Amino acid sequence: MTAIQIRPVEKADYPSTRQLVDDAFRPDDVVTFLDALRADVCLLGEWLAEDSTGPVGYIAFSRVWVDEPDGLRTSAAILTPLAVRPDRQRRGIGLQLMDHSLRELEARGERLFFVLGHTDYYPRAGFLSAAAQKVENPWQGNPAFMARAPFVPEGRLVLPASIANAH
Template sequence: MTIRERTPADDDTIRHLNDTAFGGTDESRLIEDLRTAGLVAVELVAVDPMVDGHILFSALDVTVRGKPVRALALAPMAVQPHRQRRGIGSALVRAGLQQARERGWQAVVVLGHQDYYPRFGFSAALARPLEAPFSGASFMAIELEPGVLQGGEGRVVYPPPFGIAI
């Protein structure tokens, strides 16, 4: 399996992959809106030999103690249903976090399966002090720069493509 950057030639496959994995078009619409808004920071596909996994990280506003943190939202990610549970999703998350770290991003937040993301270091406890549209065990964060989310209250504001009323 190869993990590589998305190219525009992948986009039809990525749309179909997300529609199939999620059973609807909300996520593929989100992907297109994030690209149009210029918010995509890391977008990768897994190829083996076809594109059967996709992950996207986009910039969002996070402040801690009033200071901006260079942060990303992980959303969405998907693996073809018949190729799931073979490590493709894990490889995409790890490669995406690595690339985000190399590009100087300091933290990532995710709203997702509470049994899945902690294995990569995401923590609901880390996200708890952040004022956000989400809370609870499914709202998690990871620091790519140690300590960047700690030491005080913070705030997370999702950009318009997420369609979240503030």
């Protein structure tokens, strides 16, 4: 496993993490989405992994909610985006970033997490398609929408504008 350090992103890291996300997702344009997330003030946390060469991984979680039929609103967090620099992929950095950030968010009291992503990857961090089925969401029926939680309430997913507009 590669030796890396993981720490919260600071404003000074915005350009380098933006570049990293662009390198990981290109030709898809995900930096426009990242800029919108950062402007939307919906971010719960951003972390970066770095080694002696600089930033090698990036992860962000944003605040979302589940509106339940009885009017109750439950807070949750959605993971997007997760990016590992192309020359450092498949060395466990993505999993380490998820493990670190999920622990930090759990320590702050977060219990309910969502992701839209690879169904053969995110289950390694505890996300499951079946767990998300009770939540009405914009990707209804798509197994890529997954949840990680001790309990997932029935209800409708409410997204911040930056995420709703991007999907």
